[in-house]
Amino acid sequence: MSTPVLSVRNLRVEFPTRRGTLVAVDDVSFDIAPGEVLGVVGESGAGKSMTGTAVIGLLEPPGHIAGGQVWLQGERIDTLPPEKMRRVRGKRIGMVFQDPLTSLNPLYRVGEQLIETIRTHTDASPAEARKRSIGLLEAAGIQGAARRIDSYPHEFSGGMRQRVVIALALAAEPDLIIADEPTTALDVSIQAQIIQLLKTLCRERGAAIMLITHDMGVIAETADRVAVMYAGRIAEIGPVRDVVQRPQHPYTKGLMGSIPTLEMDGGRLLQIPGSMPRLTAIPNGCAFHPRCDFVFDRCRTERPNPMPSGASAVACWLADPKNGSPRVDREATAAQAKSPT
Amino acid sequence: MLAYSIRRIFEALIVMITVAALAFVLFRFVGDPVNQLVGQDATLAERDLIRKELGLDDPVPVQFARFVWKAAHLDFGMSYQVKQPVATVFAARFPATFELAMTAALFATLIGIPMGVYTGIHRDSFLSKTFLTLSLIGISLPTFLIGILLIWVFSTRLGWLPSFGRGDTVDLGFWRTGFLTRDGWAHLILPAVTLGLFQLTLITRLVRSQMLEVLRADYIKFARARGLTDRAVNFGHALKNTLIPVITVIGLQVGSIIAFALITEFVFQWPGMGLLFLQSVQSADIPVMSAYLFLVAFMFVAINFVVDLLYVWVDPRIRILGSS
Structure with missing residues (x-):
């Protein structure tokens, strides 16, 4: 296997506050292969956006990376000096934010913003940069791009603006796009188009995507692999089909069970009792244990790290082969029997 | 438009x-x-x-x-006191006030905006905190006290700068200016600083608070995520977005600098319209007083009009609104 585009190892993000240190991201590790789409799901506050923000080096102080490593194409980037990190942003990692209405500077024409981005990272002449900008807008599906390039952001609709934002994120041809809830603020009818556009453009350019969302539907349709986050940690990570159809972590099971399907006729949706712990009060052991139906003693004291189980990795003691629980054995063997490896 | x-x-x-x-x-x-x-x-x-x-x-x-x-038609009748047409009296006094007010306004703007940007970007630096503490003094001390303090320090104690009048001026025929002589400039410094200090602190604090707000905006985060330089982000993207309220305030402040120059003019015996107005109040010179009222109002209105046009230049969204 070739070098991953992005390799995150034991990432820890802390926010010192007056009431103590918040650990927003705790011991998170994952890889993204070239051209791969990794979905990151979880509830609000699970640390998914924070992970993306930490990777691109835009954590708002006092938040900071307190541990771990971030590698981009074999180069460590979390320790780069600010000026070098700035050159990585846009050029090698692009980012798309949630709200297209506020992502664009209202006082500049979209062309000015595109040309500025291109010229920051390449030595293209203004005319070349403009030509490339028009090309980007066309690729992003904006009709009459040659004319629209001189429009201001407020002259575009929300969906069109997100197309402009995607064009901007791709302007300097990065190898990785971090898309932080790119469709959450959009009308349901155009969400699919925007996701499709993002995926197509990235595939054409060979860029990998880290797709942060809480929409399992988007993940199921778009991602190659998916990481499920809970209370700042990765609960389960694996190929999207395995995680969606055969979730192993009790939290993922709850998450999948809470999605309504067309086949259900009036039955109640599965609900996980309780709510995600506050970041100041993460319980010992497994962060999910107070809400877990399968909890046993070990969960309360010892924290599970993601351990391989089939094609996935699951941070749950149930997945530990050394564990003696009979029901676990049954589940683990079942998962292994079904997996292709 | x-x-x-x-x-x-x-x-x-x-x-x-x-x-x-x-x-x-x-x-x-x-x-x-x-x-x-x-x-x-x-x-x-x-x-x-x-x-x-x-x-x-x-x-x-x-x-x-x-x-x-x-x-x-700029005919405000005869001054009761000096028995000359009011328009003539004002024409003789206007350049003094105008030069003082413009210098004060430029001083306040050219120093206030960079200070505001600096304190907005480097929120917690020692220099920012010093600026903000000093600006508190500027905001809370009354103008006349600042003037008297400056005279005491720079004229009486140090003897560096003159304390009253305009000094040597050059008559251009229609306009008597103090800008062309060294002495004129020396006389201008203390009154202009006195008059501009309050505006300076106001502009600093306004630009700072606007910067703090704008720097939190999504488009700033997105600009950083695109790898733009700090310079482009802070000055190109952030500063321009702070300008609408800043232009409004500067515009209004230029109006009030002219209108309230009278205290400074009195302290420094500056031969401008404000001093003329104070003298006319003492002698109940109604034509002069009403002309002063009229002129000040006109300047406020004219400046506001210019400010409205500047909005359109800065913010394209207003352009659309205006033309539809």
């Missing part, structure tokens, strides 16, 4: 007519002007004659119409 301008001009006219009414009413409430003009031993017949000459026996609306008509 044209419709926008016309609407603004129309609004300005309404303001000016209202002010004219106030200036006019001033005449009617401060006693009989005829008493000011004639001696104590003038006969009733003589008084009536003057009253007729001045048109004071006409109906009030006619007098008001005549007042507005004349004011529009």
